[in-house]
Amino acid sequence: MRVLLADDSGTMRTIIRRSLESLGVGTVVEAADGLQALELFKAGGGFDLVLTDWNMPGKTGIELIRDIRAIDQKTPIMMITTEAEKSRVIEAIQAGVTDYLVKPFTTDVLRQKLEKFAVTT
């Protein structure tokens, strides 16, 4: 399983990467913003899952989702964000997000969310 992880916080990337590694995910490719993530996705990484923050410099997570969905409708995308308002969740669903996790979260909740994708992909 290959995962593309986009978050401008190195702390968040470390927390999420550790959870993925504990689930036996083979490869986690990290991007520090949406632009870098889109370039990596377009480069043909063959990703099984995309995880993205919302608020990032350069290109936001919601813009990243729209750009990915314009070229790929199948790869699951989960947003992990502080944006908790219902209007934001609806916006993300309309953009094509597959799942949504609001920060803060416990490691158990993060693991449960990620486990679902690790099993189904």
Add this chain to the structure above:
Amino acid sequence: MKAEQINPFLIATHDVFQQMLGWELTRGQPFLPEGFAAQYEVTGVIGLTGATTGTVALSMPRELALAVAESLLGERPSDLTPQVADAVGELTNMIAGAAKARLEALQLSLGLPTVITGQSTAIAFPSRAVPIAIPFQSPRGPLVVEVGMLPTTC
């Protein structure tokens, strides 16, 4: 700034420390800080814009910032490294984000967090805002959350 606008930040701070670090916080008595200087050595700052404008700051001593980074990253940084700043900035981001969700009528948007070091460094609150400081005690040391928002009719 209305008193009911402070409660979301109290709740958010409790939730963020409990869920991300497993730490229970004890809240102290809110106070009006003298001047705009940071309360402790490491301070995460984030701006809010929308129906009002505001600033949220999470300030903690150096030792607590190192403990936060150690808990989140799994290893203790040697000093106030960029990783420590990032960890404090991310907690600040989560506190502001969780509070924002409870202030939905204000339709707030978050800026990107920045982290300043030095206890005498000034925090840029909006002019005319009167910041309120909320002290907390964590199992690893004290911290203060400061919130300054312009008055709003919402």
